[in-house]
Amino acid sequence: MILADESKRPITLQEKDGIPPPEIVSEKSALQIRQSRKIQPSAEALISGILQSDKTALSRAITLIESANPDHMDKANAVINGCLPYANRSIRIGITGVPGVGKSTFIEAFGTYLTGLGKKVAVLAVDPSSTLSHGSILGDKTRMEELVKNDHAYIRPSASGEALGGVARKTREAVILCEAAGFEIVIIETVGVGQSETAVHSMTDFFLLLKISGAGDELQGIKRGIMEMADAIVINKADGDNIKRAQLAKTEFGRALHLFPAKDSGWQPTVSTCSAAERQGIAEVWNTILKYLDLTKQNGFFDKKRADQNHYWMMETIERQLKAQFYNRPGMTALLESMKKAVANGEISPFAAAGRLLGEER
The missing domain is CATH 1.20.5.170 (Single alpha-helices involved in coiled-coils or other helix-helix interfaces)
Structure with missing residues (x-):
């Protein structure tokens, strides 16, 4: 067999000398955009x-x-x-689940269904930030290609930064702005960190936990934490060969939920299956949320929870602003670095160093 000479093979894409590439946009348009952004x-x-x-x-x-x-x-x-x-005129829905459970696919299917009912939907998608580079991909819009083009929907990706609990530092305030803009349903998609997403529960009316079958999650159902906070569990990707496994997971999670004490809301959490990719089971999820809202508004839990959440976020804001004021004090950066070196060298204990930094030298 005679092999062709790779060096003589024609190159389809190439740039010829002396021929400049075409301008994508005019310099005038680019200047106008830059000036408008300022x-x-x-x-x-x-x-x-x-x-x-x-x-x-x-x-x-x-x-x-x-x-x-x-x-x-x-x-x-x-x-x-x-x-x-x-504000305070929308239904706030928190959606969480481990990475790979299909949160973005589910939210696109769910959001599209709701806009089809005439609802205006805002999605606040929180993307995890790298602990090394501190950057985030913020690619949720690219995973919701249909919903992002919907006139009745709004998608805002935000970086989690150093905030814990699966949400971004200012997600609570963003909810207020979305409600003022007329969005009737605000969906908060968390970063999907597992058992520690408590913050999103304290800013939503309904907390939805997405699961998948066959991933070893069935045994996690008896663990306290995020399972206790869920108002509904939905087994996603119940399609194809996975239907039987999804039904089995539904049964296992249903049994696990009965091990937890009754909720103050009087609501018994539900378990269902769906296929976000095939748009199956989405209507049932919405009907479950409506039943929950009807019950909690009748027994007064809905308003009580909203009031408790406002108190919680007031205290959170106080702590956050006190921390910011501490680090913004004049000379704090230099003093902090000197205390770090002293602690590292064993010249002072971490507790005494903290006391000095706080102005409470002992």
Whole structure:
């Protein structure tokens, strides 16, 4: 066999000398875009845009409240306060599950179903941040190709940063802005960290836990933690050869739920199966949520939970701002570094160093 000379094989894609590549956009258009991005709208303009359901204004406002720049705090608070009277009118749904369970696929199917019912849906998708580079992929929009093009839907990916509990640092405030923009249903997709996603439970009305069968999760059903917080468990990917395994998992999780004490809401958590890829079982999930809302609004638990959540987030905000004030004190950076070295060298205990940094030297 005679092999062809690889060096003589024609190259399909190549750039010829002397022929510049075509311009994708004109320099004039690029300049206009850069200049428009530099213009910072006032708090009043952002509030007005949000109340008119302007998605651009909503996105810019969420970017503002997520900013860690202390100079942006007053403006961010003004936007939140301006939107607050128009908030608290949506159904807040938290959706969690381990990575690979199909959260994005489920949310796209669920969101598309809800918009088909005439609902306006906002999705706050929290993406995990790297502990090394501190960056996030923020690729949730690319995984929801259909929903992102829906006029009645809004998708906002945010990095989790250093926040724990499966949500971003400013997710609670973002919910307020989405409600003011007229979104009737706000879905919060967590990062999927397993048993520790407690924060999202404290900002939603209904907490949905996605599971898959055949992944060893059945035995996890008897563990306390995230299972106790779930108002419903949905076994996803119940299609093809996986249908029988999904039904078996449904039975196992149903048995496990009966081991937990009764919920204060008076609601008995449910277990169901669905196939987000094939859009099967989505309507049943929505009907379950409606039944839960009907029960909790009648017995008063819905309003009580909302009030408790507001108290919880007030205390969380106090702790967060105290921490920020501590690190922003003049000279704190240098003092902190010196204390770190002293602790590392054994010259002072960590507890005494902390006391000095807090101004409580012992």
